[in-house]
Amino acid sequence: MPTKVEKDSITGQETTGHEWDGIKELNSPLPKWWLYVLYATIVFSVIYYVLYPSIPGITGYTKGLIGGSAREALVEKLAKAKERQSATLTQIAALEPAGIAESPELLNFSLAGGRSAFADNCAPCHGLGGAGRPGGFPSLADDAWIWGGTLEDIETSIRYGIRNDNDDSRISDMPAFGADELLEPAQIADLAEYLLAFTDRAEDQDAVARGEEPYLENCAACHGEQGEGLPELGAPRLNDQIWLYGGEREDIIAQIDKPKQGVMPGWEARLDETTIKMLTVYVHTLGGGQ
Numbered sequence: 001m002p003t004k005v006e007k008d009s010i011t012g013q014e015t016t017g018h019e020w021d022g023i024k025e026l027n028s029p030l031p032k033w034w035l036y037v038l039y040a041t042i043v044f045s046v047i048y049y050v051l052y053p054s055i056p057g058i059t060g061y062t063k064g065l066i067g068g069s070a071r072e073a074l075v076e077k078l079a080k081a082k083e084r085q086s087a088t089l090t091q092i093a094a095l096e097p098a099g100i101a102e103s104p105e106l107l108n109f110s111l112a113g114g115r116s117a118f119a120d121n122c123a124p125c126h127g128l129g130g131a132g133r134p135g136g137f138p139s140l141a142d143d144a145w146i147w148g149g150t151l152e153d154i155e156t157s158i159r160y161g162i163r164n165d166n167d168d169s170r171i172s173d174m175p176a177f178g179a180d181e182l183l184e185p186a187q188i189a190d191l192a193e194y195l196l197a198f199t200d201r202a203e204d205q206d207a208v209a210r211g212e213e214p215y216l217e218n219c220a221a222c223h224g225e226q227g228e229g230l231p232e233l234g235a236p237r238l239n240d241q242i243w244l245y246g247g248e249r250e251d252i253i254a255q256i257d258k259p260k261q262g263v264m265p266g267w268e269a270r271l272d273e274t275t276i277k278m279l280t281v282y283v284h285t286l287g288g289g290q
């Protein structure tokens with residue numbers, strides 16, 4: 001290929017000397033601004049190489065005059081944060097939940113820690129924010145408590161759980177009045193009517209009257225004479241609109257016949273002391289802590 005640099009007659013620019021089938025290539029220079037940016041980046045990279053870690057080698061990398069490493073900085077930051085927290089964490093572990101609630105600083109710390117531990121461990125059953133789930137997973141954000149809503153009650157429920165294998169677990173057994181033939185189906189129907197009357201929903205006043213005696217005989221010891229519930233026995237209130245297993249006539253009959261009984265694992269062995277206390281304080285503030 002002939003290479004003859006010449007001037008292009010139309011633009012007055014030099015050609016590269018390349019020519020294909022009579023078409024010649026102009027030798028256009030790079031724009032000045034582009035060149036300067038290129039030079040500037042080269043200068044910047046040289047300065048960067050000198051100052052900071054950059055060129056990888058086989059066993060390491062050039063450290064640069066200033067050095068610096070995002071990873072080391074993070075490790076350092078985490079260590080500092082841990083050190084700051086560890087004092088607070090020890091303080092919380094040593095206090096009763098009531099003592100934690102007295103200090104605004106510890107309380108805030110516990111609420112944040114409790115919220116995240118709750119989302120990890122409890123929300124699958126109790127819902128986010130303790131809103132509860134149908135099918136026997138009670139809301140922890142209202143003031144209806146099956147086992148009591150004081151800080152102590154809540155801590156016991158969390159620590160040992162309910163109806164599990166733990167020796168200290170909360171235990172209570174509602175008898176299967178129908179399945180075990182303790183009561184006749186007709187009596188169970190009357191009892192359901194009697195319970196509906198607690199919330200003004202009864203349709204058959206005769207049945208309500210017939211239900212009173214078996215209620216006082218069989219149920220009041222656990223659920224209270226007015227259906228007010230008994231936290232010591234984990235017997236829920238029956239005279240409000242909050243139901244674990246549904247409050248319709250057929251739900252109530254099914255429960256008297258063959259009761260469902262909620263099970264919750266104990267957390268003493270799974271969570272550390274600080275986390276249990278933070279959870280206690282957090283759950284207590286959710287809604288109706290007593």
Ligand code: HEC
Pocket residue numbers: 118121122123124125126136137138140144145146147148149154157158162234244261262263264265267279283
């Ligand atoms: C496997 C499901 C499950 C998980 C996980 C669970 N719970 Fe429960 N929890 C239950 C059930 C079911 C009950 C109701 C037991 C009953 O009917 O007496 C309950 C009851 C409670 C109670 C007593 C409520 C009352 O009204 O007295 C508290 C407090 C509680 N849970 C807190 C927690 C906390 C805090 C966590 C997380 C560390 C947690 N639960 C994790 C199922 C669960």
Ligand code: HEC
Pocket residue numbers: 136146172173174175177191195214215218219220221222223233234235236238242243244245246252255256259260261262263
């Ligand atoms: C030994 C105590 C005990 C006795 C006696 C008892 N219960 Fe219960 N009952 C419970 C407990 C405990 C629960 C809650 C089960 C749970 O938390 O999962 C319950 C739950 C219920 C529920 C469901 C409440 C809801 O929120 O869904 C109904 C309805 C009920 N009982 C009715 C009765 C009636 C009617 C009788 C009498 C025939 C009776 N119970 C006798 C302990 C008792």
